[in-house]
Amino acid sequence: MRLDALVETPESFGSSYEEEHTLTLEDIREWIVPADDGAMFGVFADGALAGMVGVGRQRKLKMRHKAHIWSMYVTPAQRGRGFARLLMQAAIGHARTMRGVRQVQLSVTANNTAAVALYAGMGFAVYGHEPEALCVNGRLYDEALMALPLADG
Ligand SMILES: CC(C)(COP(=O)(O)OP(=O)(O)OC[C@H]1O[C@@H](n2cnc3c(N)ncnc32)[C@H](O)[C@@H]1OP(=O)(O)O)[C@@H](O)C(=O)NCCC(=O)NCCS
Numbered sequence: 001m002r003l004d005a006l007v008e009t010p011e012s013f014g015s016s017y018e019e020e021h022t023l024t025l026e027d028i029r030e031w032i033v034p035a036d037d038g039a040m041f042g043v044f045a046d047g048a049l050a051g052m053v054g055v056g057r058q059r060k061l062k063m064r065h066k067a068h069i070w071s072m073y074v075t076p077a078q079r080g081r082g083f084a085r086l087l088m089q090a091a092i093g094h095a096r097t098m099r100g101v102r103q104v105q106l107s108v109t110a111n112n113t114a115a116v117a118l119y120a121g122m123g124f125a126v127y128g129h130e131p132e133a134l135c136v137n138g139r140l141y142d143e144a145l146m147a148l149p150l151a152d153g
Contacts, residue, residue: 012112053084068105106146
């Protein structure tokens with residue numbers, strides 16, 4: 001699914017198919033093993049994986065009060081059913097269990113209206129705008145930087 005996501009909407013992700021298609025199952029397993037500092041969630045429909053999202057805490061000592069969301073994707077056939085919202089609720093809930101985490105951050109391609117609306121609807125606010133953040137197949141994309149404060153991190 002991760003590779004499908006990178007192929008279908010390459011402008012939605014900072015990583016590229018070319019960088020990830022050689023990863024082994026063992027590499028992927030390490031990504032999805034739940035840990036105190038991060039986890040990857042899946043949503044399942046009709047017995048199959050329909051979407052995913054990752055949440056991770058920053059590793060550097062001076063940034064450990066921040067978590068970030070990554071790899072948000074729902075398969076085209078399953079969109080519009082509330083699955084992304086469920087995934088975000090799980091990811092934010094996990095961030096809330098990380099002691100000392102005060103905010104959850106993410107970046108989103110500024111013209112991705114569906115994703116921006118999703119995050120805004122979950123309480124994320126734009127705190128910055130990076131012009132020409134991604135260059136995908138020769139086309140430049142701006143990114144919106146968004147954050148959700150956690151009340152009692
Ligand atoms: C963005 C994406 C994750 C949304 O997944 P989804 O499961 O269809 O979203 P949901 O059904 O949970 O919708 C939740 C909210 O997102 C927003 N939203 C979702 N699809 C939308 C659309 N086509 N247009 C506008 N808003 C949309 C709405 O605010 C919606 O709430 P509402 O139903 O009350 O209006 C999905 O379209 C996707 O995987 N896109 C390609 C990858 C991508 O862009 N990932 C984000 C990287 S930052």
